[in-house]
Amino acid sequence: MKHILSRTIIYFVIGILALLWLLPVLAALLVAFKTPQDFVSQKFYELPKSLGLITNLKDAMSQYKIQHHVLSSLFYSAIGAAAAILCASAAGYSIVRLRPRFNFALFLIIYSGTIFPFQMYLIPVYKFYNAIGLYDTRLGMVLIYSAICIPFALFVYRGFYTTIPRETEEAAKLDGCGPVRMLFYIFIPNSTAPTAVVALFQATWIWNDLLFGMVLTRKEEIRPVMVAVSSMMGFGGTSIPMLMSVVLAVSIPTIALFVFLRKYFISGMVMAASE
Amino acid sequence: MGATRRARNQNPFLSYILILPAFALVVGLLLVPMAQNLYYSFFKWDGISKPIFVGLGNYLRFFADSNFVQSFVNTLIWVVATLAIPVAGGLVVANFLRGLKLENLFKSIFFIPLTISFVSTGAVWSYIFSRDLGMLNGIIGLFSHGTKVNWLTSVPLNTGSMIIAWVWQQLGTSMVMFLAGLSTIPRDPVEAALLDGANKWQTFVHVTLPMLRPVTTVVITMAMVNSFKTFDIIYVITRGGPYRSSETLAVTMFRETFTMFNMGYGAAISALLSILVILVSVSYIKGMWKKDLLFY
Structure with a gap:
């Protein structure tokens, strides 16, 4: 009872x-x-x-060109996360399996990028981007996003690669497989789970970013989507229904990812916390 | 071991090449800029003309700048509030959720806000808190006619309101962590305590909680670090206003640097922010080091 x-x-x-x-x-x-x-x-x-949803979205598209920002952010999320995955898995493989001298020091150096708040490098990156012409370019955005994603990705891959059995590797080596082919044919294809976690996490983070988009871009075609949403709110003229329709539209991709890949999201969170 | 040694001698050049892209990106775009930022913090600089060396001048200015003091106090409020509410709340929710039939449904409900950006969260809550057409004042209006609360323009209520939005978004983080932690706790000690006549509450406090300690440390560190860095939600909802009353350090840093062009001062604020974040994470990083999480 x-x-x-x-x-x-x-x-x-x-x-x-x-x-x-x-x-x-x-x-x-x-x-x-x-x-x-x-x-x-x-x-x-x-x-x-x-029903006002469709009109609200249409208005947002004609007034704020939300569709351009959505496309830019899709590009940054996909390419930024992919670049981080490529760099981090190559580095992780080399650190765990090829073990060059100073491998642990190199790992710590790369990994230390995750400890500091973004504000600590915002100003110099802004100055540097302006000086070499990366300011307000897609390349510049992809580079900074993937740089920020690499430490966590490396942490994940480095942990995972130690669990890949050596036998597979030895067999491939006997067949004359070199380190680069080993990476691309054995290690990367065998790490679906960590890749899913990293891709999901980093793509979501990039999609949701406001700070770097605001500081490092100016043109409408380059600015990521969250900057556009934020500036919609800055203007007095935006109607709240229009704003909410845009919020709904820009939240659907990440919510959908979560719904379909929930288990990766949760294990990613636990991993992100234990990094 | 033999395999690794052979590999090491085989092709050192290639093994460095594989690390190079990751290394170059992180060092070039994050680590070198951090050092530069520290250097800038000793200068008075508008970003365009020649920087003037002022030594610790920017750091001493903190004490005389009432905007900074307000911002610092707000940051502390954020840290304390977001430590208490989402962490304790996450623990309670996780503990209650476990084993319920609808566990997965409830978990998803608390987790979904996490997948939405801070910007979207801010937009939704700025509607809820809006004075004339907002939902909250609408609900209040059902009970007492004509009452309109200035959720976002009166001080310090505006900070409180935004903390509510933050809690809504962040509760899922600690809930997931605690659920993961709870699932690793063996049943035996808990059952033994219950058999010995301890009630559920006593068992929770004296048996479960101590065993959860590693997770609790992680959750608390994460919550503190995240609230120190709070930026998006404030920037989106109030822009730090009215009259800079709801800024936190990250927002003040942004305003000083990119709207007022006090770059040296902004650099000093970000250096302070980094020091605070590192101080908070030190015990945690040490723990990781001891647990060999970093070594393989």
Whole structure:
């Protein structure tokens, strides 16, 4: 009896909390579907009289060119994460298996990039980018994003590569497989799980970034999507339904990734914490 | 071991080439700039004209700058609040969630805000807190007519409001960590304690919590580091305003550097921020070192 009672209380408390957590999502969804007129004239809980979502998105596209920013950010997420994965897995392989002199020191140097807050290198990178023409370029964005992603990626690969059995490697070596082919034909193909974690995490991080986009870009075609959302909020003229429709649109990719790849997300979080 | 030794002697050049891209990117774009940033922090510099060496001048200016003091106090409020609420809350939620039939559903609900960016979170909450059309004042208006709270423009309520938005977003982090930690705890000691007549609360405090300590350290360190670095959510919701009243160190650094062009001063603020973050992480990094997490 007592057991059932405590179960009920737990369900009740967690249920209320879960509802509280869902409320902002539902509120934002509701507003995204309203027309600006309905939003101003209705109470917050009333359902929209006419569906405004499509018009809201269209307006955001014509006024703020959100579609350009979305494309840029897709590019940065994909290429930035891919470049980080390539660099980090090559370095991780070399550090774990080829073990050149100073391999541990090299690892620590690369890994130390993750300890400091971004603010610590923001100004010099901004000056440097301006000086060599990387400011406001796609290449510049990809480079800084992948540089920031590399330490964590290296940590993951370095840990994982130690678990790949040596027998596979020895067999390949007998077949005349050199280190580079070993990396591309044995190590990278056999590390789906860590690659999924790193790709998911880093692509999401890049997609969600505001700071570097704001500091290192200016042109509309180059600016990432979160900078565009942030500047929509800076203008008084943006209607809240339009803003919410954009928030909905730019959150769908990361939420979808999470829904489909939930187990990688969670193991990635645990890994990111233990790095 | 033989294999590795052979490999080492075989082709040292190639093994360095494989490390080079990662090394060059991190050193060139992160580590060298960090050193430069420290150097800049000793100069008065608008970013264009010739920097003037001022020694520790920028650091001494902290004490006289009321905006900085406000920002520092706000940062401390953020750190304390975000330590207490998401960490304790995450622990409680994780503990309750475990073994429920709907565990996965609840987990997803608390986790989804984490996949949304800070910018989107800020946008959603700036609607909720909006004075005239916001949801929160709408709810309050149902009960008492005509009451309108200035969630985002009165001090220090604006910082509190933004912390709520942050907690909403971040609770999932500590929840996931604690769930992972709880699942590694063996059942035996817990059951033994219960058999010995300890009640659930006593068992939790005296048996479970001590065993969770490594996880708790990680969660607390992460929460502190993250709240020290808080930027996006504040920048998006209030831009640090009104009148710079809700800035934290990261926001102040950004404003001083990129809107007021006090680059040397901005560099000094970021150096201070880094020192704080490192101080907080020291015990944790040490622990990792001891546990051989870094060595293989």
